[in-house]
Every structure is written in C-alpha cells, then in structure tokens.
Amino acid sequence: MCELLGMSANVPTDIVFSFTGLMQRGGCTGPHRDGWGIGFYEGRGLRLFQDPRASSESEVAQLVQRYPIKSEVVIGHIRQANVGKVCLANTHPFVREMWGRNWCFAHNGQLANFNPEPSFYCPVGDTDSEAAFCDLLNRLRSQCTGPTSLETLLPVLVEACVEYRRLGVFNCLLSDGDVLFSFCSTKLAHITRRAPFGPAHLRDADLQVDFQAETTPDDVVTVLATEALTDNERWQVYQPGEWRLWRGGECIAQGLSA
Amino acid sequence: MCELLGMSANVPTDIVFSFTGLMQRGGCTGPHRDGWGIGFYEGRGLRLFQDPRASSESEVAQLVQRYPIKSEVVIGHIRQANVGKVCLANTHPFVREMWGRNWCFAHNGQLANFNPEPSFYCPVGDTDSEAAFCDLLNRLRSQCTGPTSLETLLPVLVEACVEYRRLGVFNCLLSDGDVLFSFCSTKLAHITRRAPFGPAHLRDADLQVDFQAETTPDDVVTVLATEALTDNERWQVYQPGEWRLWRGGECIAQGLSA
Numbered sequence: 001m002c003e004l005l006g007m008s009a010n011v012p013t014d015i016v017f018s019f020t021g022l023m024q025r026g027g028c029t030g031p032h033r034d035g036w037g038i039g040f041y042e043g044r045g046l047r048l049f050q051d052p053r054a055s056s057e058s059e060v061a062q063l064v065q066r067y068p069i070k071s072e073v074v075i076g077h078i079r080q081a082n083v084g085k086v087c088l089a090n091t092h093p094f095v096r097e098m099w100g101r102n103w104c105f106a107h108n109g110q111l112a113n114f115n116p117e118p119s120f121y122c123p124v125g126d127t128d129s130e131a132a133f134c135d136l137l138n139r140l141r142s143q144c145t146g147p148t149s150l151e152t153l154l155p156v157l158v159e160a161c162v163e164y165r166r167l168g169v170f171n172c173l174l175s176d177g178d179v180l181f182s183f184c185s186t187k188l189a190h191i192t193r194r195a196p197f198g199p200a201h202l203r204d205a206d207l208q209v210d211f212q213a214e215t216t217p218d219d220v221v222t223v224l225a226t227e228a229l230t231d232n233e234r235w236q237v238y239q240p241g242e243w244r245l246w247r248g249g250e251c252i253a254q255g256l257s258a
Numbered sequence: 259m260c261e262l263l264g265m266s267a268n269v270p271t272d273i274v275f276s277f278t279g280l281m282q283r284g285g286c287t288g289p290h291r292d293g294w295g296i297g298f299y300e301g302r303g304l305r306l307f308q309d310p311r312a313s314s315e316s317e318v319a320q321l322v323q324r325y326p327i328k329s330e331v332v333i334g335h336i337r338q339a340n341v342g343k344v345c346l347a348n349t350h351p352f353v354r355e356m357w358g359r360n361w362c363f364a365h366n367g368q369l370a371n372f373n374p375e376p377s378f379y380c381p382v383g384d385t386d387s388e389a390a391f392c393d394l395l396n397r398l399r400s401q402c403t404g405p406t407s408l409e410t411l412l413p414v415l416v417e418a419c420v421e422y423r424r425l426g427v428f429n430c431l432l433s434d435g436d437v438l439f440s441f442c443s444t445k446l447a448h449i450t451r452r453a454p455f456g457p458a459h460l461r462d463a464d465l466q467v468d469f470q471a472e473t474t475p476d477d478v479v480t481v482l483a484t485e486a487l488t489d490n491e492r493w494q495v496y497q498p499g500e501w502r503l504w505r506g507g508e509c510i511a512q513g514l515s516a
Contacts, residue, residue: 045346088303
C-alpha cells in the first residue's frame with residue numbers, strides 16, 4: 001500500500017513539516033520504499049518532483065525538504081509497489097492537462113480486474129492507479145462539451161469513485177489547481193489548522209513546529225494524510241465512502257457514498 | 259529570445275557539463291533571466307525540473323548540476339520572456355501525454371498573430387510557444403486513428419513547422435522519448451561526440467571535461483544548442499529551414515524545407 005499527502009490552504013503555505021514526516025515513512029519508519037512524488041500548484045503551473053528511489057534516501061526529497069515551496073494546493077504520495085514495476089513512469093502523482101488546466105492525481109489502494117475502455121487519455125506506465133486516473137478524466141471529459149470545473153463535475157466524480165471502490169481499495173486525491181477532491185475507500189484523515197495556532201510534533205521524526213510563529217490569524221490550512229502525521233493534535237478520520245471537496249483550506253462540500 | 263538545449267545518446271548519459279554551460283547564460287553570461295527548465299526521459303517516464311527564476315540563481319538548477327541524471331533524450335530551455343509573463347505555467351519545456359507517451363517540447367523564437375483553432379490539447383499558460391505545441395499535437399493526433407510514432411509523423415511535423423516559421427521565428431525541439439526532432443528557423447547547432455573522445459571546454463564557464471575518461475568506445479552522444487556551448491570543438495550549424503531527426507545520438511533523417 002501507499003500513503004497520500006494533500007494540502008489545501010487559503011494562502012500560499014509551505015508543506016515542509018508534513019512532507020518531512022511523510023518522507024520518513026518512505027523506507028525509514030515505514031515500508032514505502034518504491035518511490036515518492038509531490039506536486040505543488042503555483043498559479044496555473046504545477047511543480048512536480050518525483051523519484052522512484054526511497055524518499056528517505058532521495059537527494060531530490062532532501063531538496064524539497066530544504067526548500068520551502070509555497071503553494072495553496074499540494075498532492076504528495078509515497079509508494080510501496082504492488083501493481084507495476086518500480087520506475088519513474090509508475091511514480092505518483094500523475095498529471096494530465098485537461099481544458100487548459102493541470103489535473104493532478106494520487107491513489108492509495110489496488111483495483112482488481114480493472115480494464116477500462118481505451119480513450120483519449122492513456123496511461124504511460126503500467127499501474128492500476130494511472131489507468132484509473134486516465135479513465136476518470138476520460139469520463140469527465142465525455143460528459144462535457146467545453147471546459148468545466150471540478151466542482152461542477154462532482155456528481156460524476158463521486159459516481160466513478162464509488163465504482164472503482166467496488167473493484168478494490170480506492171483512496172484518492174485529485175485537483176485541478178483550484179479545489180482538492182478527496183475520496184476515502186478505507187483510510188484517510190485530515191486536520192484543519194486555524195487561529196489560535198499551536199505547536200505540532202511529528203509522529204515519524206523528532207521535529208516540532210510552532211505554527212503560531214509562521215502564520216497570520218487569517219490563515220486556514222488543511223492537511224490530508226493516509227494516517228495522522230502528528231501525535232499531539234486531533235486528526236479527523238474519514239469514514240469509508242466519505243468524500244470531501246476542499247478550497248482555500250475549507251471543506252466546501254462533503255458526502256458519504258454507499 | 260531563448261536558448262535551447264537537446265541531447266540524444268545511445269547510452270544513458272549525463273548532461274551536467276552542457277547544462278552547466280547553458281545555465282550561465284540564464285542571467286550570468288547571457289540575458290535569459292526569465293526561467294529555465296529541463297526534461298530527462300527515464301524509460302517511458304519524464305523527469306522535469308523547472309523554475310521561473312534565473313537559472314544562475316536557482317537552487318533547483320544547482321541540484322540538477324550536482325546530480326548526474328543519466329538519460330538518452332534530454333530537452334532543456336532558458337527563457338527571456340517576450341510573450342507571456344514570467345511564471346511557472348509559461349516555463350519550457352512543455353509536456354503532454356499522447357498515445358500513452360510523454361511528448362516534450364521547447365521553442366526558441368516568437369510567432370506573430372498566431373491563433374490556432376482550439377482543439378483537444380489546450381495551453382495552460384499564455385505563451386505562443388505552448389499554443390504552438392498544443393496545435394502541433396492536435397494536428398498530429400487528427401491525422402491518426404491510433405498510436406503513431408513521431409518518426410512516422412515526420413511529414414506532418416515538418417509541414418507544420420514550415421507553416422509556423424512563416425509567422426515568425428520557430429526553432430524547436432520535440433521528443434516522444436524515442437527520437438528527438440529538431441527544426442531550425444534561424445539558429446541551431448549540434449555536435450556529435452564519438453570515439454576517439456577528447457577534452458571539451460565551456461565557452462560560458464571555466465570548466466573543462468575529458469569525455470575520454472567518462473565514456474566507452476561505443477558511446478555516441480549528440481548535443482544540440484542554440485549556440486555552440488564549447489570553444490574548442492567544431493559545432494555544426496543548421497541552415498535556416500533545416501530539420502534533423504535523432505535517435506541514439508545518430509541523425510536518422512534530415513531535410514531542408516523551403
């Protein structure tokens with residue numbers, strides 16, 4: 001299995017602290033040795049760092065930890081391969097341009113007997129995750145005659161996730177750079193930090209940060225992860241079938257699918 | 259204007275030496291302060307580093323210089339903005355997935371009154387370069403019912419380049435990860451290095467490398483650049499209208515368009 005990391009914030013925020021915790025699970029405190037990746041939206045652009053090497057040993061991961069890239073939407077992933085060999089093409093998150101926006105996707109889980117109809121977007125690698133992402137975009141695209149926001153497409157999106165979930169485990173994060181969609185099939189948690197901010201301590205490394213010193217009173221920052229990244233805060237655990245849509249750190253829509 | 263960098267090799271080769279020379283032109287020995295980017299094919303995957311900052315000051319550029327990523331096809335670019343503001347979305351090279359492969363493109367030049375028909379691939383940013391890349395892929399795709407190699411599409415590709423060139427300056431590099439296509443509208447040069455290898459010295463930094471020590475006798479490595487990167491070797495200058503297709507460091511097709 002893999003681990004997901006997501007962030008939605010109302011001001012450009014760096015994710016160095018959470019990323020540092022996640023990276024430990026990539027071969028150090030966790031077994032996810034088969035690559036990692038993280039995408040940061042910067043305006044309409046997307047900055048993507050990926051490495052098929054274990055994150056705890058990756059020089060690119062060290063750069064990302066040193067380098068406080070500020071973003072309002074982030075999607076990250078560490079991988080323990082089950083479908084598809086260990087290589088760059090199989091490393092999450094996956095990105096496609098649709099309607100002039102960068103769509104970014106990461107998946108935690110596994111789908112059995114998943115053979116979607118070939119259509120416009122095709123996987124480059126051989127993971128079930130990238131195949132699901134392409135199928136998802138093909139479905140969204142086929143529903144619309146022109147550019148449509150992720151928010152408007154929510155019903156189609158949830159329906160597809162419910163269908164994928166029947167084939168196995170399908171926890172995922174998806175963004176068009178504006179909103180962040182999250183779907184929980186088995187395991188996902190989130191925390192929303194807002195004033196008054198306090199200290200946070202990582203579960204996976206002896207690192208503490210005082211968010212009070214790094215934020216303004218209006219900041220709202222939500223972090224999503226497969227499992228809680230800190231041990232002194234209260235993370236909210238998604239229920240199986242639950243989905244949430246985030247914008248600017250706030251949950252703007254949510255639901256529970258059957 | 260901008261500067262292009264390309265590499266085609268028959269063995270995974272690092273481009274640290276050439277990249278170091280090019281990076282100096284990004285705000286140090288040259289005026290290309292408005293961002294840089296480089297894409298390395300790794301199998302079917304593509305490793306992309308980009309920064310809208312001047313390359314001579316970019317921490318990500320320093321990482322790439324320190325970190326000998328080996329690849330058989332590389333496309334790089336440094337930018338001096340003329341169309342489109344300085345931001346990540348406007349930073350070359352641009353990438354799109356087509357038929358399950360990563361297509362990567364960089365452009366040097368400027369097109370006037372370029373308003374292609376909107377179609378499947380859409381620009382994310384607002385450069386004429388990305389618009390041309392999307393139009394190019396839309397044309398290639400519209401000619402084919404299924405996956406087709408860049409090599410097979412060569413006539414359509416050259417025809418499109420000839421058309422773009424009528425609108426301004428269009429020097430470009432394009433790859434599907436297998437071959438590297440290069441088109442010269444005004445300025446492009448290449449050098450093919452093979453045994454016996456010798457020393458090379460950068461024009462833009464006091465740096466020399468002895469390729470003899472870093473290669474095997476069977477290696478063939480072609481480097482393409484807007485202007486010669488070394489001052490002690492003989493670079494071949496493309497003629498205006500000339501195009502070449504490279505695979506494994508060798509020129510496998512070439513022509514001169516009107």
